[in-house]
Amino acid sequence: MLVCIGDVVEDVVIWTDAPLHHGTDNPGRIVRTRGGSAANVAVFAAASGAPTRFVGRVGDDALGRSLEEQLTVDGVEPRLQHLGRTGSIVVLVAPDGERTMFPDRAAAAELADVPADWLAGARVVHAPAYSLLDGPIGATTRELLTAARAAGALVSVDVSSVDLVRRVGAEAFADLLRAIAPDLLFANADEAAALGLGTSSALPGTTLVLKAGAGTAVVLAPDGTRHEVAPEPVAAVRDTTGAGDAFAAGYLSALLDGAAPPAAALAGHRLAARVLASPGARLA
Template identity: 60%
Template sequence: MLVALGDLVEDVVVWVDGPVRHATDNPARVTRTRGGSAANVAVLARAQVPTRFLGRVGDDALGHALVAGLASAGVDARVQTAGRTGSIVVLVDDTGERTMFPDRAASAELADVPTDWLDGATVLHAPAYCFAAEPFAGTAVALLREARSRGALTSIDAASVDLLQTIGAARAHALLADLAPDLLFANAAEAAVLALTPADLAGTTLVVKDGAGPVRVAPAGGTPFTVEVPPVDGVRDTTGAGDAFAAGCLAALLAGGASPADPVALAAAVRAGTALAATVLRQPGATLPAPTSTGAH
């Protein structure tokens, strides 16, 4: 089972029709959808492997609706409910690039998680947002260590340049060295902030995305290689593409029972990740295209 630890929030996705004009109206399309990197991974991987989400939402209508949405997608949701559910405003320009305004609210307050929430976990995946502040940071560290002690694989996504700069490279290095995840996902900008080399990550496989450029993979103890990314036409929204990539990679590795250090399995997993990421690039937020209805009505 793939267990994803992190945020479950509402994404308010704003697609603007052109350059934003200050202090006046800007025509836009606004969509409300599920957000939170870990929740996205749990939902997007669910078609391939059993998944569970661990997190916290507010004790409010929005939080209850988001949890119900996970359940309806087939995700085993283990959540605490207290306070106010978080939201993220995602401003998407006409190139598909996004600017985010997060208010994590209750998501950042996860604490005192029962260890039986990890029962059955084959891998525990944690976006670096988990480490942004206490008490969640300490909770995440404890759960990752517990998962490792049970023989589960661990996976971390670097998540955000701003987050890494706020945490600081030295602290991030120390944290990654201490946790020694089996897999570390990052995009090129995040990898540049971390300035990590394979020598810094003994036992960790590093997977670095670079938009439409090749994915760079440094297997733990192995020879680095690249995987080409097929072109995607009509990109409208990059929100959630990284989550879809991680979901596809992890699901492929788990479904095949492969080691995250096996270069052949890794290459296949990266291709699965890029294929899943491509499906969300034309949608608002980390959502898959609606199925096309066929047959008589």
Template identity: 50%
Template sequence: MLGVLGDLVEDVVVWVDGPLRHGTDSSARIFRRRGGSAANVAVFAAGRCPARFLGCVGDDPTGDGLVAELTGHGVDVRVQRRGGTGSIVLLIDEAGERTMLPDRGAATLLGTVPDAWLAGLTHLHVPAYSFDGEPVATTAVDALHRVRRAGATTSLDASSTGMLGEFGRERFLALAGELAPTLLFANREESAFLGLLVDGRPGPGRARLAATTVVTKSGAGPTVVDAPGRAPFAVPVPPVGGIRDLTGAGDAFAAGFLTGYLADGDLRAAAVRGHACAAKVLASPGASCGEA
């Protein structure tokens, strides 16, 4: 079973029609969707393999609805309830690019998870957002160590350059080196910021993660897979039309990649599956595959 630990929040997705006009009205369409990088991965993975979400939401109607939605997608949901459910406002420009305004709320309040929540996991995936805030950061590190001791594999997602900049490059590399995940996902900007892949070549940060396979996405450009003991290789991304919203594409890629990798261990085939999964979310609001 694939476990995913991290955020479950409400996304308020704003499709802006044209440039924002400061101090007055700007035409837009607004959608409310399930969000949170970890929750998104769990949902996208659930149709491909058994998936369990571990997190914290508020003891409020919004939290009730988000838990019900995850359960409806076939996710095994394990949540603590405290504080107020978080939300993120996402401003989506006409090219589909996002500007995010997060208030993670209860997502940062996840305390130590019971042994039963980790029982049966063959892999645990944790977005780096879970290292930002307490007690969730301590909880995430503890859970990763516990599943590794039990023989499971692990993965991290670098999440965002904004979060990494606030957390600290050296601090993140030191933590990732300590955790030694099986896989680390990053986009081109995150990978360059961390010094993992710079101008198509392994950078100075790569030695800090010598035992980790680093998967660097590059939008419509090829994904580069850099596995220990072999030369990095690129996997082309098939053309995708009708792109309106990039939200959740990285999470969908991670879900497709992980479910493929856990099935047969083939890294190239896993990247192909990741691309196919990511392509399904690019035309709809937020991390969803439905119609606008």
């Protein structure tokens, strides 16, 4: 089973028809959908056939209950705390597919006192870096990852955001990763550069998976083995929201099925391609 720890929120996705004009109307399309990096990975992995559980917190409100129901419908086993106000993220998507995000995590960042049995049966436990830092969720997630490793599960972390690395500081962020010592670390080129990553020796014992969007993904094993895996062509890209999460989900799902790194990376590419034409983190 794959267990994902982190945020489940509402994404308010705004597709603009033209470059943004300040101080006036901007025609566009608005879609509300489930979001949150960890929840995205859980939903996408479930769509790939992997047994998946999501651990997080939503508000004690109608939106939180709706998001919980959506996770269940999507084949994910939700283990949620209900307290406070459910979070939302406004995602502004330009015509070229580039995103600008305005997160309000609200209750999601307050995850605490998680029962140990919420990790029962986990073979891989995944957390985006958002889950490791801000608010009570940071200490909670780090404790859960330690418990997961002690129980024999693999630990997976996604760097998630170059802005996050810069706000925390590259050295402090690297120290956190060294303390967690994940078995798998996902990062894009900007995130890896900000952390000074690029060789498997940067984090001993960690397999580094470098995502590259439409470019070639690189998997660097702890023993120095390097795999380069190019994606298959994608006809059109309208919204990249959730593509990195889909890549991680495809990779981890394939890993659970026993796939070698090249096949796992190809599975990640294929799943990521399915979100590029839909508003928000949704599979076409």
